[in-house]
Amino acid sequence: MFGKRLAMAATVTFLIAALGACSGGTGTASGGSGAGNDDDTVRGLKDSVRHITATTTRATRPHLVKRCSTATRRVRHTSGSGSGSRRRTRTWYTTERYRSCTQVQRGTETYRKTVRPEEWCVELDDVNGDRKRDDVWYRVSRQTYGDALGADDRARLEFVPTGRGC
Template identity: 55%
Template structure:
């Protein structure tokens, strides 16, 4: 009994150590050590009131440059019009019934007609529909992206809420958001 508990405890410890080594914790793997600053101090070197969590790797920040809304672009197109076409048919079903035993055994056979349908889609002309060429997009352009002064006029696709927030701010105001895509 004691051996089973010891074995279970050992397996749990090995599993937890393995998960911790695989990146379950907040390690600094993939981070430039020179870019890491002391969390307890602000830019002036004084102690800050509360430690702030580092931003998500997907989050970008910079100075708002301009905003752009691209409406959905559609066109009319044609495609084959498919209709369901069914044909009726019949087939003969054979039935047999055996009665009696030994030399008094008889077999009676009769047939019934079963009706069925086979359906398939066939092309019958064409139909016109509205095809989306470009989906609707909301975009924000940033300067000094993530503090790099060489990265200016970088366009990001954003949510409508982030777009409205950017429209409400002044030009060159600091913004931080998680983009849904790049380019515009």
């Protein structure tokens, strides 16, 4: 029994080590320096920037309020004395008060619903050195957008996008 478990543990350990070696780790397969998230970094020439504002609309939802009421319930109590064939059990009941609360709808309320979130985008040419890849849009963080907005036209930019397309 113990031998089977030991053999199974050795097999699992070997598989984990083999799969870990095949995963690539933080190597330089992408041609980068091997530091951190080089696979996600995009390089290219600034073409254009775009800020898409958030779009909201008014919507309604049920307005819930907490309604509480007091109620009573019957509670059973028992106590025993004696032992063996002389054992006696005494039972009595009491009324206990408690508070019962529930959420109930009382009308509706209006709120602002976000239909489209705010986005910041940058368009690059010559993406990752490929002269054929022009006019590619990337969604970026607000800070990266600010850096790209302040950069000159056709300036070389390097950033990690948060998404593709805009």
